[in-house]
Amino acid sequence: MIAAMRARERARGVFLGWWIVASAAGIQVLQTVLLMQGYGAYIAVLRDEFGWSKTALSGAASLQRVESGLLGPPQGWMLDRFGARTIMRIGLVILAGGFFLFSQINSLTMFYVAFVIMAIGASLSGFMSVTTVVVQWFERRRATAMAMMQTGMSIGGILVPLVGWSLVQFGWRNTAIISGILVLVIGLPLVQMMRDTPEAHGLLPDGERPTEPAGTGVAAAPAIERINFTPRQALRTRAFWFIGFGHALAVLVVSAIMVHLVVYLKEAQGFSVTGATLIVSFMTAVTMVGQIAGGFLGDRFEKRKIAIFEIGDR
Numbered sequence: 001m002i003a004a005m006r007a008r009e010r011a012r013g014v015f016l017g018w019w020i021v022a023s024a025a026g027i028q029v030l031q032t033v034l035l036m037q038g039y040g041a042y043i044a045v046l047r048d049e050f051g052w053s054k055t056a057l058s059g060a061a062s063l064q065r066v067e068s069g070l071l072g073p074p075q076g077w078m079l080d081r082f083g084a085r086t087i088m089r090i091g092l093v094i095l096a097g098g099f100f101l102f103s104q105i106n107s108l109t110m111f112y113v114a115f116v117i118m119a120i121g122a123s124l125s126g127f128m129s130v131t132t133v134v135v136q137w138f139e140r141r142r143a144t145a146m147a148m149m150q151t152g153m154s155i156g157g158i159l160v161p162l163v164g165w166s167l168v169q170f171g172w173r174n175t176a177i178i179s180g181i182l183v184l185v186i187g188l189p190l191v192q193m194m195r196d197t198p199e200a201h202g203l204l205p206d207g208e209r210p211t212e213p214a215g216t217g218v219a220a221a222p223a224i225e226r227i228n229f230t231p232r233q234a235l236r237t238r239a240f241w242f243i244g245f246g247h248a249l250a251v252l253v254v255s256a257i258m259v260h261l262v263v264y265l266k267e268a269q270g271f272s273v274t275g276a277t278l279i280v281s282f283m284t285a286v287t288m289v290g291q292i293a294g295g296f297l298g299d300r301f302e303k304r305k306i307a308i309f310e311i312g313d314r
Contacts, residue, residue, distance in 0.1 A: 015207030016195065017137035021145050023193035024130035025152030027088070030187050031126050032156025034099075034179040035118060037280055038163040040262035044273050045172045047263065052108060054263060060112060064119035071123050076132075078124075084133045085194040091124025092187040099180030103173045125187065136197045139205040147292055157284025164262075164277035 032038075043057045078087050098118030105111045130149060138145040166175040198205055234240045265276035 016201065016203060017134075017145065017198065017205070017207065020137055020193055020195060021134055021149050023190045024134055024149045025155070026190045027125065027130055027187060028127070028149065028152025029156040029159070030183060030190075031095075031122050032153045033159040033163060034156075034182065035095075035122055036153070037157045037160050037284070038179075040280065041160065041164045041167055041273055041277050042172060044263045044266045044276070045167050046111075049172075050108075052111075056108060060115040063112070063116065064122070067116060067119045068123045068128075071120065072128065075124060075128060079129060079132050083196050084129050085191055085196075088125040088129050088191045088194060089188065091121045091126070091129070092183055092191065093121070094118075095121025095125060095187075096180040096183040097121070099176045099183065103176035103180075125191070130194075133194050133196060137195075137205055141206050151288050151292060154284045154288035157287070158281045160280045160284075161274060161277040164274040167273055 039061060043054070046052060046057060047054070075087070095118055098114055098121055101117060102111070102114040105114055131146070134145050134149050135142060163175065166178065170178070195201060229237075261280060262273065262276040265271040265279060266273060271279070
């Protein structure tokens with residue numbers, strides 16, 4: 001079976017890791033357009049229908065971030081124990097169920113319940129899970145792979161006007177139902193591509209040739225040394241805390257803008273919901289340029305220096 005997979009790999013001419021990156025990016029597209037950045041458009045229409053305050057509505061977004069942080073440690077254990085594909089499947093089903101429940105809400109309490117369910121599903125199937133897979137498949141070209149994966153977020157942001165259009169044409173309840181269906185129909189097939197490690201499939205990171213038996217005349221690829229930290233060792237390093245706090249501060253700014261931008265443009269600047277989402281689309285299109293450039297540079301130059309200029313490009 002492994003020999004057959006190697007033969008297919010050579011026949012296609014594309015390293016399996018890049019297919020995994022493409023699938024991970026597709027999952028990021030779904031989550032970004034339907035929830036992460038699409039949520040800002042929902043705020044505008046929910047305020048019109050229910051009269052809820054921006055504080056109450058943005059509190060759900062804050063709750064999502066808190067939930068993601070609390071879920072992180074057990075999620076890491078589950079990824080190691082059961083594998084990313086299994087956890088992501090469960091997460092997508094939960095996310096879809098959350099959208100279906102969201103389409104039926106009539107109170108702020110039910111709104112928060114539905115949003116917590118969506119947040120749990122998004123966390124299990126989202127950034128942490130896909131990143132865990134992608135970093136296993138790349139060493140020398142890891143920054144490029146991560147950048148290509150994260151372009152899914154930018155593509156999702158570019159597609160947010162579709163959510164705004166759907167909210168206007170079909171209403172927010174039907175849009176939520178459609179979102180849940182898309183998560184299942186598109187997301188579950190994409191998750192099928194997830195593979196935890198290249199070694200389990202007779203491959204090496206970056207598509208290096210595995211060591212061939214003696215006498216085949218094929219030179220073995222040089223071994224790539226991996227340095228693995230235990231959780232306790234990682235927590236004792238300054239790098240862990242600096243990276244964590246730096247990323248948290250960047251995400252704080254980006255998240256605050258994305259949650260409130262559409263409603264601000266609609267209520268304070270007079271934009272329509274569709275017009276406001278077009279602004280979101282433009283912003284994320286610009287972000288994509290930085291993501292791709294950062295990945296290209298990150299594999300060629302010292303990442304600490306590049307991060308100074310890209311700290312907000314999440």
